[in-house]
Amino acid sequence: MFTRRTGTVSAAALASLVIAALATDLFDASRVRGDTVALAEEAEALEAQRVRVIREAEASGRVAARVIAGTLTLAGAVDELEPMLRERPGFESAWPNDPPGTFRRRVARYVCVRVSAELEHDPGRRDTVLARLEAECAALR
Numbered sequence: 001m002f003t004r005r006t007g008t009v010s011a012a013a014l015a016s017l018v019i020a021a022l023a024t025d026l027f028d029a030s031r032v033r034g035d036t037v038a039l040a041e042e043a044e045a046l047e048a049q050r051v052r053v054i055r056e057a058e059a060s061g062r063v064a065a066r067v068i069a070g071t072l073t074l075a076g077a078v079d080e081l082e083p084m085l086r087e088r089p090g091f092e093s094a095w096p097n098d099p100p101g102t103f104r105r106r107v108a109r110y111v112c113v114r115v116s117a118e119l120e121h122d123p124g125r126r127d128t129v130l131a132r133l134e135a136e137c138a139a140l141r
Contacts, residue, residue, distance in 0.1 A: 056084055064114040068129055074136035078107045085110065108137050 063080055066072035072080075085091050085107055092106070093099075100106045112133050119126035 064118050074133050077111045078104050082107050
């Protein structure tokens with residue numbers, strides 16, 4: 001007859017559970033590694049987008065400063081900013097309730113908004129510059 005050892009089956013069952021858990025962990029590790037790579041790629045893309053947005057904001061600020069100083073016309077500002085803004089996701093839908101008729105007019109409105117923001121603390125000068133830009137906008141094609 002066989003003598004029954006009470007811990008033998010329990011140890012074998014426990015060992016198989018441990019092996020199964022380790023195998024599951026190994027498979028999950030490769031999935032986690034894949035997730036980590038995907039997250040790193042996403043972080044890299046977001047960082048590139050962040051840098052692009054900062055550079056666009058700086059470029060727009062420089063253009064607005066030249067428009068305010070009177071060394072750049074609205075048409076010239078539109079010419080400079082249009083290529084950059086064509087590549088900006090979502091710019092086409094910036095004014096959904098009152099969209100300007102053409103893309104160039106959208107860019108012109110963007111310049112006016114940027115100039116207005118730059119001159120927020122100088123209302124007299126802001127009104128003068130915006131009146132000039134409004135006249136230039138009427139002549140813009």
